[in-house]
Amino acid sequence: MGITDTTWKIGIGRADITPQQPIAMAGWSGRRISAEVRLPLWAKALALQDAQGVTAVLVTADLVGLSRSMSEELAKRALQKFGLQREQLIINSSHNHAGPVTGDVLHLYYDLSESDLETVARYTDKLLDQIEAAMGQALDSFAPGTLSFDSGLCGFGVNRRRDRSAESRELPQVVDQDVPVLAVRDSDEKLRALVAGYACHPTSFSLPQLSGDWPGFAQRELESTFPGVTAFFVAGCGGDINPLPRFGKYHEELPEMFGKILAASVCNALEKPSQPLEAALRLHYEEADLQLVTPPDLAEVQAARSAISQGENVYSRGLDHQLDAIAKGTTATTIPFPMHVWRLGELNFIALSGEPVVDYSLLFKKKYGLQNIWVAGYCNELTCYIPSLRILREGRL
Numbered sequence: 001m002g003i004t005d006t007t008w009k010i011g012i013g014r015a016d017i018t019p020q021q022p023i024a025m026a027g028w029s030g031r032r033i034s035a036e037v038r039l040p041l042w043a044k045a046l047a048l049q050d051a052q053g054v055t056a057v058l059v060t061a062d063l064v065g066l067s068r069s070m071s072e073e074l075a076k077r078a079l080q081k082f083g084l085q086r087e088q089l090i091i092n093s094s095h096n097h098a099g100p101v102t103g104d105v106l107h108l109y110y111d112l113s114e115s116d117l118e119t120v121a122r123y124t125d126k127l128l129d130q131i132e133a134a135m136g137q138a139l140d141s142f143a144p145g146t147l148s149f150d151s152g153l154c155g156f157g158v159n160r161r162r163d164r165s166a167e168s169r170e171l172p173q174v175v176d177q178d179v180p181v182l183a184v185r186d187s188d189e190k191l192r193a194l195v196a197g198y199a200c201h202p203t204s205f206s207l208p209q210l211s212g213d214w215p216g217f218a219q220r221e222l223e224s225t226f227p228g229v230t231a232f233f234v235a236g237c238g239g240d241i242n243p244l245p246r247f248g249k250y251h252e253e254l255p256e257m258f259g260k261i262l263a264a265s266v267c268n269a270l271e272k273p274s275q276p277l278e279a280a281l282r283l284h285y286e287e288a289d290l291q292l293v294t295p296p297d298l299a300e301v302q303a304a305r306s307a308i309s310q311g312e313n314v315y316s317r318g319l320d321h322q323l324d325a326i327a328k329g330t331t332a333t334t335i336p337f338p339m340h341v342w343r344l345g346e347l348n349f350i351a352l353s354g355e356p357v358v359d360y361s362l363l364f365k366k367k368y369g370l371q372n373i374w375v376a377g378y379c380n381e382l383t384c385y386i387p388s389l390r391i392l393r394e395g396r397l
Helices: 068-082 114-139 213-225 254-270 298-306 314-328 358-368 389-394
Strands: 008-016 042-049 055-061 089-093 143-153 157-159 178-186 191-198 230-235 241-243 281-291 334-344 347-352 373-376
Touching: 008 114, 008 178, 008 191, 042 114, 042 230, 055 068, 055 114, 055 230, 055 281, 068 089, 068 114, 089 230, 143 254, 178 254, 191 213, 191 254, 213 230, 213 254, 230 373, 298 314, 347 358, 358 373
Parallel strands: 055 089, 191 230, 347 373
Antiparallel strands: 008 042, 008 143, 042 055, 143 178, 157 241, 178 191, 281 334, 334 347
16 A cells, blocks of 8 residues: 555635625624624635645635625636636635625615615625635645644534523424534644634624624634634534524623634644545535425415515515515526535535535434534525424424
8 A cells, every 4th residue: 555645735815804884784684784893804715735736725704605696706706717616616604693794695684775785785896806816815825734634522502493482492402513623734734724613603692793703703712822823614504503692691702702612622623633634635516406395375475465564674575575586487496505525535525505404414424424524504605594304394493
């Protein structure tokens, strides 16, 4: 048996994507305009090239998500500017609820004025340029190094279905407490970057302050603990997981508290002995068509719309959207579901789009083993929740 090559070429890029003026904030329905910046927002890129010259780029961003049009635009630019095929690029959003509204992401969710929308459009144009620049910076900064993988544990993520009422506490406490960690070192074994994940919503507070919520504070904490290191956060399958406790007396302190807890989990993982991953990349991308439930008919939608007496909210906008689709004959029966699978040496990295619930992470780990698997959600485009059969049987998210 030959000697395994563990030397990668690794590049890192980053861009400060903090809005420079008040902007509509994402994640909560209605209209919430940022009043101050609590923590800068970042887009970061990690470029990897294996021993055979196969290249892949992982982008992470402190955003609630990307729409399909934004994801496709970035993929188009990656192909035109850098020669990257679709399987070579994954964009993961932290699902940050303390960041800006962008493009047409969850457009029915927000009650925004024309002026608000113009600000969002200007910011989105700049954002796409900044993400492209971060990718270019990463690809231009290749240097030899190694990758190693291990996992820590974290416990502040709780299945939010158990937090709704006394009756809901009878539901199973389904969570994924793993904190996968990819350690990036240079040729002298000096730590260069840390990529960490967790399956939980960044919804620890709802003040009009721009920040990365607890994932942003976790990255700041790691970069403070390891000077010169770039910290990345990859959101897991946390569609039904919330950080708890949240709001209440310690509302303002919670994001930083949770961020420090996650950072401590990453540090615990780094203390474990690990072997460098083989410098071999295998990449795959495809889209599945997910079947939607049978939509309500015209009479049902009209009745539901009539029951909303006055005012506009996320429910009325959704129903108006359905009425418009019925009138035009454009009611969807399926949605596209992009998926990536990357194999980095012995590590299997599965990247799912939308908001997958925690069952999908647990399912893949049960099927393929716990030691060398990482399952991410919120990749490429934010379409909708991706429920499991358990969720459908139990009821609403």
